[in-house]
Amino acid sequence: MSVPNSRPTCLRCRRPVSACWCGGLTPVGTRTRVVFLQHPRESRVAIGTARMAHLGLLASELHEGVEFAGHARVEELIRQPGTALLFPGEGAVSPDSLERPPETLLVIDGTWPQARKMLSLNPALRALPRIGFRPRRPGNYRIRKEPAEHCVATIEAVVEVLAALERDEERFAPLLKAFESMVDHQIAAAAARTGPPRRRLKPADPWWESPSAPDLEALWPNLVAVAAEANAHRRDSGVPGRPELVHLAAVRLATGELFNAFLAPRRPLAPGAPHHLEVTREDLLGGGTVDGELARWKDFVGSSGILAGWGSFAVEQLSQEAWRSASPPMDLRLLAAHRFKRRPGSAEAALAALGGVPERGTRLPGRAGRTAFAVAGFLERMWEEQRLGLSEEGTGKAAESESVKGCEASPKSGSAASHDGGG
Numbered sequence: 232m233s234v235p236n237s238r239p240t241c242l243r244c245r246r247p248v249s250a251c252w253c254g255g256l257t258p259v260g261t262r263t264r265v266v267f268l269q270h271p272r273e274s275r276v277a278i279g280t281a282r283m284a285h286l287g288l289l290a291s292e293l294h295e296g297v298e299f300a301g302h303a304r305v306e307e308l309i310r311q312p313g314t315a316l317l318f319p320g321e322g323a324v325s326p327d328s329l330e331r332p333p334e335t336l337l338v339i340d341g342t343w344p345q346a347r348k349m350l351s352l353n354p355a356l357r358a359l360p361r362i363g364f365r366p367r368r369p370g371n372y373r374i375r376k377e378p379a380e381h382c383v384a385t386i387e388a389v390v391e392v393l394a395a396l397e398r399d400e401e402r403f404a405p406l407l408k409a410f411e412s413m414v415d416h417q418i419a420a421a422a423a424r425t426g427p428p429r430r431r432l433k434p435a436d437p438w439w440e441s442p443s444a445p446d447l448e449a450l451w452p453n454l455v456a457v458a459a460e461a462n463a464h465r466r467d468s469g470v471p472g473r474p475e476l477v478h479l480a481a482v483r484l485a486t487g488e489l490f491n492a493f494l495a496p497r498r499p500l501a502p503g504a505p506h507h508l509e510v511t512r513e514d515l516l517g518g519g520t521v522d523g524e525l526a527r528w529k530d531f532v533g534s535s536g537i538l539a540g541w542g543s544f545a546v547e548q549l550s551q552e553a554w555r556s557a558s559p560p561m562d563l564r565l566l567a568a569h570r571f572k573r574r575p576g577s578a579e580a581a582l583a584a585l586g587g588v589p590e591r592g593t594r595l596p597g598r599a600g601r602t603a604f605a606v607a608g609f610l611e612r613m614w615e616e617q618r619l620g621l622s623e624e625g626t627g628k629a630a631e632s633e634s635v636k637g638c639e640a641s642p643k644s645g646s647a648a649s650h651d652g653g654g
Contacts, residue, residue, distance in 0.1 A: 244282065252283065252413045257405040260289045263332050263396055265389060266308055267293040268356075270341030270349060278417060280386035280410060281340040287386070287406040288393075298352045308335050309355045316359040317392060318350065323363030326395035336362065336392070340385050348619060364392055386410050438570045439617040445561060447614040453537045453558070454484040456610060458578075458602035459545035460508045462496045462515070472498045476548040477515055478508060479528065480599040482607040483536075490531045491595050493518030510597040525554050532556065539563055541578040541606055563606060566613065578605035585612040 241251040265288050267281050274282075274295050285293040292304070299305040308314055313334030326332075337359065339346045350356055366383050383391070390407055394400040438444055447454075458481070461474035475497055481490040493510075495518040505512045518524070528549075532538070538546060538560040546560045567575035575581045579601065582588075587608045595603055 243286065250413075250416060252409055252416070253286070255412050256283065256287050256409040258287050258289050259402055259405060261291075261393055261397065263393065264335045265291040265338060265393070266305075266335060267291070267338050267340050267385075268299065268305065268349065269293060269295045270297060270339075270345040271295055272345060273341040278413075279340070280384045280413075281338075283410060283413070284386040284389050284406065287409065288389075297349055300353065300355070306355070308337065309359065311335060314359060315362050316356055317362050317388070318346070319363045320361060323361035325364055326362050326392045329362075329396065332396035333360070333362070336396075338385065338389060351619065362392065364388070364395065366391060384410065437620050438566070439620050441569060444569070444617075445566070447610070447617050450537055451614060452485045453535045454539050454561075454610060455481050455532055455536045456484060456603050456607035457481040457538050457540045457545045458599040458606060459540075459548045460597065460599045461544075461548055462498070462501055462504055464499075464501045468501075470499055470501075473551075474548075476521075476552055477504070477518060478510065478597055478599045479524070479545070479549075480595045480597070480603040481531065482595070482603050483531070484539075484607060484610060488531070489595055490528065491600065492524040492527060494521055494524050495519065497521070508597050508599070509601075514596070521552055525549075525552060528554065537561065539606060539610060541602060563609060567609065570613065570616075578602050578609055581605075582608045582612070585609065585616075587612055 239248040240246065241248055241253060244251055244253050246252065265284070267285055269281050273279055281293065285291050294302065294305055296302060296305075311334065315333035315336055317336055317338045337356065339349055339356075341349060366387075386406060387410065390403045394403050457479070459476055460478040462477045463474035464470040475494075477494050477496055479490070479492045479494070482488070483490075493514050496515060500512070500515055504515060508515070534557055536556065537558045538556050540546060540560065540562065542564050543560070543562055546556070549555070563578070563581075564575055567581045571581070571584065575584075582605045587605075594600070
Protein backbone atom coordinates (compact mmCIF):
# COMPACT_ATOMS: atom_id res chain seq x y z
CA MET A 232 0.00 0.00 0.00
CA SER A 233 1.42 3.40 -0.94
CA VAL A 234 1.77 6.11 1.63
CA PRO A 235 -0.77 8.93 1.03
CA ASN A 236 0.79 12.15 -0.28
CA SER A 237 4.28 10.56 -0.42
CA ARG A 238 6.60 12.21 -2.90
CA PRO A 239 7.92 10.22 -5.88
CA THR A 240 11.56 9.31 -5.26
CA CYS A 241 14.45 8.80 -7.66
CA LEU A 242 15.79 5.29 -7.07
CA ARG A 243 19.30 6.32 -8.16
CA CYS A 244 20.03 9.33 -5.96
CA ARG A 245 17.25 8.49 -3.45
CA ARG A 246 16.05 12.08 -3.43
CA PRO A 247 12.50 13.27 -4.20
CA VAL A 248 12.06 13.59 -7.96
CA SER A 249 11.59 17.34 -7.51
CA ALA A 250 15.06 17.52 -5.94
CA CYS A 251 16.79 14.88 -8.07
CA TRP A 252 20.32 15.89 -9.15
CA CYS A 253 21.06 12.91 -11.42
CA GLY A 254 20.44 14.89 -14.61
CA GLY A 255 23.23 17.32 -13.77
CA LEU A 256 25.79 14.66 -12.90
CA THR A 257 28.31 13.62 -15.54
CA PRO A 258 30.35 10.59 -14.37
CA VAL A 259 34.11 10.80 -14.86
CA GLY A 260 36.78 8.12 -14.89
CA THR A 261 39.77 8.03 -12.54
CA ARG A 262 43.08 6.22 -12.41
CA THR A 263 42.64 5.82 -8.66
CA ARG A 264 39.69 3.71 -7.56
CA VAL A 265 37.74 5.55 -4.84
CA VAL A 266 35.97 3.42 -2.24
CA PHE A 267 33.63 5.08 0.26
CA LEU A 268 33.16 3.51 3.70
CA GLN A 269 29.98 5.12 4.94
CA HIS A 270 28.68 5.10 8.50
CA PRO A 271 25.07 3.79 8.51
CA ARG A 272 23.75 6.97 10.14
CA GLU A 273 25.35 9.14 7.47
CA SER A 274 23.62 7.08 4.78
CA ARG A 275 20.29 8.39 6.10
CA VAL A 276 21.27 12.04 5.72
CA ALA A 277 19.31 13.33 2.73
CA ILE A 278 21.79 16.04 1.78
CA GLY A 279 24.95 13.98 2.21
CA THR A 280 27.33 14.05 -0.74
CA ALA A 281 29.11 10.69 -0.60
CA ARG A 282 26.47 9.06 -2.78
CA MET A 283 26.74 11.89 -5.30
CA ALA A 284 30.51 11.43 -5.39
CA HIS A 285 30.11 7.67 -5.76
CA LEU A 286 27.67 7.99 -8.67
CA GLY A 287 29.87 10.65 -10.27
CA LEU A 288 33.05 8.53 -10.25
CA LEU A 289 33.23 5.57 -12.60
CA ALA A 290 34.41 2.33 -10.96
CA SER A 291 34.00 3.77 -7.46
CA GLU A 292 32.45 1.70 -4.67
CA LEU A 293 30.34 2.48 -1.62
CA HIS A 294 30.18 0.12 1.37
CA GLU A 295 28.11 0.82 4.46
CA GLY A 296 29.13 -0.23 7.95
CA VAL A 297 31.06 0.55 11.13
CA GLU A 298 33.29 -2.49 11.55
CA PHE A 299 34.64 -4.06 8.37
CA ALA A 300 36.45 -7.07 9.82
CA GLY A 301 34.93 -9.97 7.92
CA HIS A 302 33.77 -7.75 5.03
CA ALA A 303 35.32 -9.71 2.15
CA ARG A 304 35.55 -6.87 -0.37
CA VAL A 305 36.91 -4.24 2.03
CA GLU A 306 39.45 -6.69 3.45
CA GLU A 307 40.54 -7.57 -0.10
CA LEU A 308 41.08 -3.89 -0.94
CA ILE A 309 43.03 -3.27 2.27
CA ARG A 310 45.36 -6.19 1.52
CA GLN A 311 46.15 -4.99 -1.98
CA PRO A 312 49.35 -2.97 -2.42
CA GLY A 313 48.76 0.61 -3.42
CA THR A 314 45.77 1.21 -1.11
CA ALA A 315 45.70 4.41 0.97
CA LEU A 316 43.27 6.05 3.38
CA LEU A 317 42.01 9.64 3.10
CA PHE A 318 42.15 10.74 6.73
CA PRO A 319 44.00 13.41 8.72
CA GLY A 320 46.59 12.59 11.31
CA GLU A 321 50.20 11.86 11.96
CA GLY A 322 51.98 10.54 8.89
CA ALA A 323 49.38 11.80 6.39
CA VAL A 324 50.97 13.19 3.22
CA SER A 325 49.71 15.75 0.76
CA PRO A 326 48.37 14.24 -2.50
CA ASP A 327 50.44 16.56 -4.71
CA SER A 328 53.63 15.36 -3.02
CA LEU A 329 53.20 11.77 -4.20
CA GLU A 330 55.21 10.63 -7.20
CA ARG A 331 52.73 7.84 -7.85
CA PRO A 332 49.03 8.04 -6.94
CA PRO A 333 47.49 5.17 -4.95
CA GLU A 334 45.64 2.51 -6.86
CA THR A 335 42.79 2.58 -4.34
CA LEU A 336 41.74 5.42 -2.04
CA LEU A 337 39.48 4.55 0.90
CA VAL A 338 37.32 7.44 2.13
CA ILE A 339 35.52 7.31 5.49
CA ASP A 340 32.19 9.13 5.31
CA GLY A 341 30.52 10.24 8.51
CA THR A 342 30.57 12.92 11.16
CA TRP A 343 33.86 13.45 12.94
CA PRO A 344 32.88 11.29 15.97
CA GLN A 345 31.48 8.59 13.66
CA ALA A 346 34.64 8.55 11.56
CA ARG A 347 36.92 8.37 14.60
CA LYS A 348 34.90 5.47 15.95
CA MET A 349 35.10 3.65 12.62
CA LEU A 350 38.86 4.15 12.56
CA SER A 351 39.26 2.95 16.16
CA LEU A 352 37.25 -0.21 15.47
CA ASN A 353 39.19 -1.11 12.32
CA PRO A 354 42.91 -1.65 13.02
CA ALA A 355 43.51 -2.58 9.39
CA LEU A 356 42.40 0.90 8.31
CA ARG A 357 44.68 2.54 10.86
CA ALA A 358 47.64 0.63 9.41
CA LEU A 359 47.15 2.03 5.87
CA PRO A 360 49.21 4.91 4.45
CA ARG A 361 47.30 8.16 4.89
CA ILE A 362 46.63 11.04 2.56
CA GLY A 363 45.55 14.44 3.84
CA PHE A 364 45.22 17.92 2.41
CA ARG A 365 44.57 21.56 3.20
CA PRO A 366 41.62 22.95 1.22
CA ARG A 367 42.64 25.69 -1.19
CA ARG A 368 39.29 27.43 -0.93
CA PRO A 369 36.36 27.56 1.54
CA GLY A 370 33.73 24.87 1.16
CA ASN A 371 30.42 25.56 -0.53
CA TYR A 372 28.33 23.33 1.70
CA ARG A 373 26.01 26.16 2.70
CA ILE A 374 23.07 23.94 3.67
CA ARG A 375 24.90 22.05 6.37
CA LYS A 376 26.83 23.44 9.30
CA GLU A 377 30.49 22.47 9.25
CA PRO A 378 32.72 22.20 12.35
CA ALA A 379 34.99 24.98 11.06
CA GLU A 380 35.29 27.40 8.15
CA HIS A 381 37.98 25.33 6.46
CA CYS A 382 35.90 22.14 6.41
CA VAL A 383 34.45 20.87 3.15
CA ALA A 384 31.93 18.26 2.00
CA THR A 385 32.96 14.73 1.06
CA ILE A 386 32.54 15.39 -2.64
CA GLU A 387 34.62 18.57 -2.40
CA ALA A 388 37.37 16.74 -0.54
CA VAL A 389 37.47 13.86 -3.02
CA VAL A 390 37.49 16.18 -6.02
CA GLU A 391 40.37 18.22 -4.60
CA VAL A 392 42.43 15.13 -3.79
CA LEU A 393 41.80 13.47 -7.16
CA ALA A 394 42.61 16.69 -9.01
CA ALA A 395 45.93 16.84 -7.18
CA LEU A 396 46.69 13.14 -7.69
CA GLU A 397 45.88 13.15 -11.40
CA ARG A 398 47.03 16.73 -12.15
CA ASP A 399 43.74 17.49 -13.89
CA GLU A 400 41.39 19.87 -12.08
CA GLU A 401 39.07 20.54 -15.01
CA ARG A 402 38.14 16.88 -15.47
CA PHE A 403 36.47 16.80 -12.04
CA ALA A 404 34.71 20.16 -12.34
CA PRO A 405 31.37 18.54 -13.39
CA LEU A 406 31.11 16.86 -10.00
CA LEU A 407 31.41 20.18 -8.21
CA LYS A 408 28.89 21.73 -10.60
CA ALA A 409 26.31 19.07 -9.68
CA PHE A 410 27.08 19.57 -5.99
CA GLU A 411 26.69 23.35 -6.20
CA SER A 412 23.44 22.94 -8.14
CA MET A 413 22.08 20.70 -5.39
CA VAL A 414 23.04 23.26 -2.74
CA ASP A 415 21.39 26.09 -4.69
CA HIS A 416 18.22 24.02 -5.15
CA GLN A 417 17.98 23.28 -1.42
CA ILE A 418 18.43 26.94 -0.53
CA ALA A 419 15.80 28.02 -3.06
CA ALA A 420 13.35 25.38 -1.84
CA ALA A 421 13.80 26.51 1.76
CA ALA A 422 13.20 30.13 0.77
CA ALA A 423 10.04 29.23 -1.16
CA ARG A 424 8.50 27.17 1.65
CA THR A 425 5.27 28.76 2.85
CA GLY A 426 4.46 26.39 5.69
CA PRO A 427 5.92 26.48 9.17
CA PRO A 428 9.61 25.68 9.46
CA ARG A 429 10.48 22.10 10.22
CA ARG A 430 10.97 21.55 13.89
CA ARG A 431 14.41 20.26 14.73
CA LEU A 432 14.66 18.64 18.11
CA LYS A 433 17.92 19.10 19.93
CA PRO A 434 19.56 15.70 20.21
CA ALA A 435 19.91 14.32 23.68
CA ASP A 436 23.33 14.50 25.26
CA PRO A 437 25.24 11.21 25.38
CA TRP A 438 24.37 9.16 28.45
CA TRP A 439 27.87 9.48 29.89
CA GLU A 440 27.48 13.27 30.11
CA SER A 441 24.68 12.92 32.63
CA PRO A 442 25.69 13.96 36.17
CA SER A 443 24.19 10.67 37.41
CA ALA A 444 26.21 8.48 35.02
CA PRO A 445 28.68 6.24 36.88
CA ASP A 446 32.38 6.46 36.08
CA LEU A 447 32.75 2.88 34.88
CA GLU A 448 36.48 3.30 34.26
CA ALA A 449 37.10 4.10 37.90
CA LEU A 450 34.63 1.50 39.20
CA TRP A 451 35.73 -1.29 36.86
CA PRO A 452 38.21 -3.10 39.19
CA ASN A 453 35.49 -3.55 41.80
CA LEU A 454 32.37 -4.26 39.72
CA VAL A 455 30.60 -7.58 40.23
CA ALA A 456 27.72 -8.49 37.89
CA VAL A 457 25.20 -10.44 39.97
CA ALA A 458 21.92 -12.29 39.48
CA ALA A 459 19.79 -14.22 41.97
CA GLU A 460 16.79 -16.56 41.96
CA ALA A 461 14.36 -17.42 44.72
CA ASN A 462 12.18 -20.29 45.83
CA ALA A 463 8.80 -18.61 45.39
CA HIS A 464 5.37 -20.22 45.91
CA ARG A 465 2.06 -19.04 44.58
CA ARG A 466 0.28 -16.67 46.92
CA ASP A 467 -2.63 -19.09 47.26
CA SER A 468 -0.37 -22.09 47.95
CA GLY A 469 -0.72 -21.90 51.72
CA VAL A 470 3.04 -22.33 52.21
CA PRO A 471 4.17 -19.92 54.93
CA GLY A 472 7.12 -17.59 54.57
CA ARG A 473 8.34 -15.44 51.72
CA PRO A 474 10.53 -16.10 48.65
CA GLU A 475 14.01 -17.20 49.73
CA LEU A 476 17.36 -17.05 47.96
CA VAL A 477 18.30 -20.41 46.39
CA HIS A 478 20.62 -19.53 43.50
CA LEU A 479 23.31 -16.85 43.23
CA ALA A 480 25.54 -16.28 40.18
CA ALA A 481 28.11 -13.56 39.57
CA VAL A 482 30.98 -12.41 37.35
CA ARG A 483 33.83 -10.16 38.49
CA LEU A 484 34.27 -7.79 35.56
CA ALA A 485 37.96 -7.00 35.89
CA THR A 486 39.16 -10.61 36.12
CA GLY A 487 36.37 -12.73 34.68
CA GLU A 488 36.17 -14.78 37.90
CA LEU A 489 32.89 -16.65 38.30
CA PHE A 490 30.77 -17.43 41.36
CA ASN A 491 27.94 -19.93 41.54
CA ALA A 492 26.08 -21.09 44.62
CA PHE A 493 22.91 -23.11 45.28
CA LEU A 494 21.38 -22.62 48.73
CA ALA A 495 19.25 -25.48 49.98
CA PRO A 496 15.60 -24.38 50.42
CA ARG A 497 14.54 -23.68 53.99
CA ARG A 498 10.89 -24.32 53.19
CA PRO A 499 9.26 -26.75 50.72
CA LEU A 500 10.55 -26.35 47.18
CA ALA A 501 8.00 -24.79 44.86
CA PRO A 502 6.86 -27.36 42.27
CA GLY A 503 7.69 -25.14 39.32
CA ALA A 504 10.99 -23.77 40.64
CA PRO A 505 13.35 -26.10 38.72
CA HIS A 506 11.57 -25.34 35.44
CA HIS A 507 11.44 -21.57 35.96
CA LEU A 508 14.99 -21.31 37.27
CA GLU A 509 16.25 -23.63 34.48
CA VAL A 510 18.14 -25.93 36.84
CA THR A 511 17.48 -29.42 38.19
CA ARG A 512 15.59 -30.30 41.35
CA GLU A 513 18.76 -32.02 42.55
CA ASP A 514 20.76 -28.80 42.11
CA LEU A 515 18.39 -26.94 44.39
CA LEU A 516 17.81 -29.59 47.03
CA GLY A 517 21.54 -30.37 47.15
CA GLY A 518 22.55 -26.78 47.76
CA GLY A 519 24.72 -25.64 50.63
CA THR A 520 23.76 -23.94 53.85
CA VAL A 521 23.05 -20.23 53.94
CA ASP A 522 25.96 -19.53 56.27
CA GLY A 523 28.42 -21.59 54.23
CA GLU A 524 27.49 -20.17 50.81
CA LEU A 525 27.36 -16.57 52.06
CA ALA A 526 30.82 -17.00 53.57
CA ARG A 527 32.06 -18.02 50.10
CA TRP A 528 30.21 -15.06 48.65
CA LYS A 529 31.80 -12.65 51.12
CA ASP A 530 35.26 -13.89 50.11
CA PHE A 531 34.39 -13.54 46.41
CA VAL A 532 33.04 -9.99 46.65
CA GLY A 533 35.67 -8.77 49.09
CA SER A 534 35.51 -5.54 51.02
CA SER A 535 35.55 -3.32 47.91
CA GLY A 536 33.14 -5.15 45.63
CA ILE A 537 30.33 -3.16 44.01
CA LEU A 538 27.28 -5.20 43.02
CA ALA A 539 25.73 -4.43 39.62
CA GLY A 540 22.39 -6.11 39.03
CA TRP A 541 19.44 -5.90 36.69
CA GLY A 542 17.06 -4.25 39.09
CA SER A 543 17.33 -4.65 42.84
CA PHE A 544 16.13 -8.24 43.24
CA ALA A 545 19.54 -9.82 43.88
CA VAL A 546 20.48 -7.19 46.45
CA GLU A 547 17.12 -7.56 48.19
CA GLN A 548 17.49 -11.34 48.40
CA LEU A 549 20.98 -11.01 49.86
CA SER A 550 19.76 -8.43 52.37
CA GLN A 551 16.98 -10.79 53.42
CA GLU A 552 19.69 -13.30 54.30
CA ALA A 553 21.46 -10.64 56.42
CA TRP A 554 24.24 -9.89 53.94
CA ARG A 555 24.85 -6.31 52.84
CA SER A 556 27.48 -4.82 50.59
CA ALA A 557 29.87 -2.24 51.98
CA SER A 558 29.35 -0.12 48.81
CA PRO A 559 26.04 1.08 47.34
CA PRO A 560 24.87 -1.31 44.58
CA MET A 561 24.15 -0.31 40.98
CA ASP A 562 20.77 -0.90 39.32
CA LEU A 563 21.70 -1.25 35.66
CA ARG A 564 18.11 -0.99 34.47
CA LEU A 565 18.23 2.71 35.31
CA LEU A 566 21.46 3.12 33.34
CA ALA A 567 20.02 1.17 30.40
CA ALA A 568 16.83 3.25 30.39
CA HIS A 569 18.94 6.40 30.18
CA ARG A 570 21.06 4.86 27.41
CA PHE A 571 18.13 3.70 25.25
CA LYS A 572 15.63 6.45 26.20
CA ARG A 573 13.03 3.72 26.75
CA ARG A 574 12.26 0.77 28.97
CA PRO A 575 15.22 -1.55 28.44
CA GLY A 576 13.51 -4.92 28.93
CA SER A 577 15.64 -7.83 30.14
CA ALA A 578 19.42 -7.78 30.55
CA GLU A 579 19.75 -10.09 27.53
CA ALA A 580 17.58 -7.78 25.41
CA ALA A 581 19.68 -4.76 26.43
CA LEU A 582 22.89 -6.61 25.60
CA ALA A 583 21.51 -7.61 22.20
CA ALA A 584 20.50 -3.99 21.53
CA LEU A 585 24.18 -3.04 21.92
CA GLY A 586 25.26 -5.75 19.51
CA GLY A 587 26.21 -8.33 22.11
CA VAL A 588 25.37 -12.03 22.02
CA PRO A 589 24.10 -13.48 25.30
CA GLU A 590 26.27 -16.36 26.47
CA ARG A 591 24.61 -19.72 26.79
CA GLY A 592 26.36 -22.66 28.38
CA THR A 593 27.23 -24.36 31.62
CA ARG A 594 29.92 -22.07 33.03
CA LEU A 595 27.20 -20.48 35.14
CA PRO A 596 24.04 -22.61 35.11
CA GLY A 597 20.42 -21.65 34.99
CA ARG A 598 18.55 -18.45 34.42
CA ALA A 599 20.67 -16.68 37.02
CA GLY A 600 23.83 -17.65 35.15
CA ARG A 601 22.47 -16.33 31.85
CA THR A 602 21.41 -13.10 33.50
CA ALA A 603 24.76 -12.61 35.22
CA PHE A 604 26.61 -13.04 31.91
CA ALA A 605 24.18 -10.67 30.17
CA VAL A 606 24.68 -8.05 32.89
CA ALA A 607 28.46 -8.43 32.55
CA GLY A 608 28.27 -8.14 28.76
CA PHE A 609 26.05 -5.07 28.97
CA LEU A 610 28.47 -3.43 31.40
CA GLU A 611 31.43 -4.17 29.16
CA ARG A 612 29.78 -2.48 26.20
CA MET A 613 28.69 0.51 28.23
CA TRP A 614 32.25 0.83 29.54
CA GLU A 615 33.57 0.75 25.96
CA GLU A 616 31.01 3.38 24.89
CA GLN A 617 31.93 5.65 27.77
CA ARG A 618 35.68 5.34 27.19
CA LEU A 619 35.34 5.93 23.46
CA GLY A 620 32.86 8.79 23.90
CA LEU A 621 35.00 10.62 26.45
CA SER A 622 38.07 10.03 24.30
CA GLU A 623 36.32 11.45 21.24
CA GLU A 624 35.13 14.50 23.17
CA GLY A 625 38.62 15.11 24.49
CA THR A 626 40.15 14.73 21.06
CA GLY A 627 37.53 16.99 19.52
CA LYS A 628 38.18 19.74 22.08
CA ALA A 629 41.95 19.41 21.86
CA ALA A 630 42.03 19.36 18.08
CA GLU A 631 39.07 21.46 17.08
CA SER A 632 40.63 22.28 13.72
CA GLU A 633 40.97 18.64 12.73
CA SER A 634 37.88 17.18 11.09
CA VAL A 635 37.19 14.32 8.79
CA LYS A 636 36.53 16.12 5.51
CA GLY A 637 38.73 19.04 4.73
CA CYS A 638 39.89 20.49 8.05
CA GLU A 639 43.54 21.20 8.77
CA ALA A 640 45.49 18.76 10.89
CA SER A 641 47.41 19.73 13.99
CA PRO A 642 50.51 21.77 13.13
CA LYS A 643 52.53 19.40 15.31
CA SER A 644 51.81 16.52 12.99
CA GLY A 645 53.11 18.31 9.93
CA SER A 646 50.38 16.69 7.88
CA ALA A 647 47.40 17.93 5.96
CA ALA A 648 43.83 17.01 6.69
CA SER A 649 41.41 14.91 4.82
CA HIS A 650 37.71 15.68 5.20
CA ASP A 651 35.17 16.79 7.76
CA GLY A 652 32.19 14.80 9.03
CA GLY A 653 28.91 15.57 7.49
CA GLY A 654 28.39 14.89 3.83
